[in-house]
Amino acid sequence: MDESEILLELLKAYSPSGSETAGVDAFVAVARRLGYATRIDPAGNGIASLGRGDPEILFLGHIDTVPGELPVRLEPDRIYGRGACDAKGPLAAALAAGVGGPETGRWTIVAAVGEETDSRGARYLAEQPAPRAVIAGEPNRWDGIAIGYKGMLHRVVTVTAPRRHGSSPDPTAAERAIDYLRRFEAAVGPRSATGFRHLTWKLLGLRTDPRTDVDAVRIDLDLRLPPGVRPETVDARLPPLPEGSAWAPDLGIEAWETSRTSAVVRALDQGIRSVGGIPTLWRKGGTSDVNLVAPRWGVPAAVYGPGDPHLDHTVEESVDRLELGRSVAVLRAALARLAAELAEPPAHSS
Numbered sequence: 235m236d237e238s239e240i241l242l243e244l245l246k247a248y249s250p251s252g253s254e255t256a257g258v259d260a261f262v263a264v265a266r267r268l269g270y271a272t273r274i275d276p277a278g279n280g281i282a283s284l285g286r287g288d289p290e291i292l293f294l295g296h297i298d299t300v301p302g303e304l305p306v307r308l309e310p311d312r313i314y315g316r317g318a319c320d321a322k323g324p325l326a327a328a329l330a331a332g333v334g335g336p337e338t339g340r341w342t343i344v345a346a347v348g349e350e351t352d353s354r355g356a357r358y359l360a361e362q363p364a365p366r367a368v369i370a371g372e373p374n375r376w377d378g379i380a381i382g383y384k385g386m387l388h389r390v391v392t393v394t395a396p397r398r399h400g401s402s403p404d405p406t407a408a409e410r411a412i413d414y415l416r417r418f419e420a421a422v423g424p425r426s427a428t429g430f431r432h433l434t435w436k437l438l439g440l441r442t443d444p445r446t447d448v449d450a451v452r453i454d455l456d457l458r459l460p461p462g463v464r465p466e467t468v469d470a471r472l473p474p475l476p477e478g479s480a481w482a483p484d485l486g487i488e489a490w491e492t493s494r495t496s497a498v499v500r501a502l503d504q505g506i507r508s509v510g511g512i513p514t515l516w517r518k519g520g521t522s523d524v525n526l527v528a529p530r531w532g533v534p535a536a537v538y539g540p541g542d543p544h545l546d547h548t549v550e551e552s553v554d555r556l557e558l559g560r561s562v563a564v565l566r567a568a569l570a571r572l573a574a575e576l577a578e579p580p581a582h583s584s
Contacts (some may be wrong), residue, residue, distance in 0.1 A: 237372030237562050238313060238555055241326035242263055242306065250301045250352040255269065257297040257317075261325065268333055270343070270486035277358035280345035284332050288366065289339040289576035291569060294356070294523055295325035295371035295539075297348035300547045310438035312552045314337040315366060320546040321349070323553040324539025324561075331565035338573040339366075351522050354487070356523035366576045367498050369565070370524035373541025373553075374516055376509075376560040379502045382430060382491035382517035382536035385435055385459035385526055387468050390482040391475060395449045407449040410476045415453065417473040422457070430517040432456045433468065457518055461489040490525040491517065496534040498568075505568035509560050518543075538565070 235243075243264050249257025258280040262272045265282035272282045280297060299317040306315040317323075323344055332341040342365065345415045346355035374380045393414060395407040403414070415437070419425060425435050439454035457468060465486020475481070492499065494515055517536075528535035540561035541553045 235264070235330075237326050237330040237558050238308070240268075240329050241313055241318065241323055241553070242308060242371045242556065244297070244322040244326060245306045245317055246314070248303045249297050249299060249315065250433040251298040251348055254298045256403040258345060258347065261297055265343070265393065268329055270329070270332070271337075272503055275358065277355050278347045279355040279359065280570050281342065282329065282345075283342045284335045285340040286522075287339055289338065289573060290342055291336075291367050291369070291572055291576070292365035293328040293341070293343045293369050293371055294359070294527060295328060295343065295345055296347070296355070296523060297325065297345035298347050298350050300350050302549070304396075304549065304551060311556070312554055313558070314552040316551060318551050318553045319373040319541035319543065320551070321371050321373065321539060322556060323373065323541045327540055327558060327561040327565055328369075328371060330409060330492050330562045331569060336569055336573050338577045341569060344361075346523055352527055353487070353523055356526045358531040360527045364533055367533055367572055368524065368528055368531070368535040369498060369502070369568070370522055370535065370537040371539040372522050372537050373539050373543045373546065374537060375514070375542065376540050376564060377506050377511035377555045378514045378516055378538075379499055379506075380516045380518050380542040381494055382461070383489065383537070384430065384434075384519055384520050385463070385465065385487050385489035385525060386482050386521040387457040387459060387465045389457070389472075390484065391451065391456045391479050392443055392450050392452045393479050397447070397449050407451040408442070409462050411451040411453055414473070414476055418455070421473050422468070429502060430519065431460045434459060434519065458521065458524060459486075459489050464488060487521055487525050488529070490528055492528070492535060496536065497572060498534045501568040501572040501575070502536055502538050502564065504571055505564040505566075508567045509563045511560070511564075524529045538568075
């Protein structure tokens, strides 16, 4: 199987967050056909490995997608389907890149569950023994390497008010919600802020909550945190909620950033150059599973994968077949370089 055939098999198994079983089963089946040893861990992650011993280099992809099934379609230059970019394309490239096995150590690929929602797969993985290095699979183009992802704080609250006649002077739940959003913006900063080094936020939803006994409006806020800004610090800045309201339970994720000289970044850089590309380093406004595992494990990491990130979550989600093939060559070269480097004994001063 080549990388296009692998990706098609993964795309045919629709696997939105929370319903990933078909996707994990497809990943495991394809990996076995390619010669990988496979298993499914207690969190539901699909795991495939080639080689043995040290160093273990782990490719952390995710098999779940956002909701919204799309027709799977193979064209001469592109492959279409939900997850083609985010992030079954990177998983397909990683599986193809490992075929034949690493000359040194072990190549482990994880098809994690829940990345688009609660990252339950990565949270479980972070508690397991650490590999020697991590490449996280997200679309950054075949010649791009991500060295930073923002953190995230998701907050949902339902604002209520007693039901009154429309002529009553008392504020409605909608008016209370709008007042809170004004105070929220004054405390957190303007919605127009941009950039990796700034806290940014978006109002994901503002809608009535259909109840018969109370007037209620649900506010859904998404905050993206720059390096050095912890979720609990942001929480402390938020204005008091209207009386009778409380945040729904949620977990924050801190930002992640690595040096451009880390072992993984250097290996991917050389891999891209070996295919004739000029590497571009990205710091992204999104959040990924690498934010959870790399700091916990304390190992070098970077993010790499084929695909145009602007197509993530859209009805046009697809990946260029030439780009997919180039990313396989990049990963194969980077894996060989990284495994050889990490296998070398540390230098001792006399």
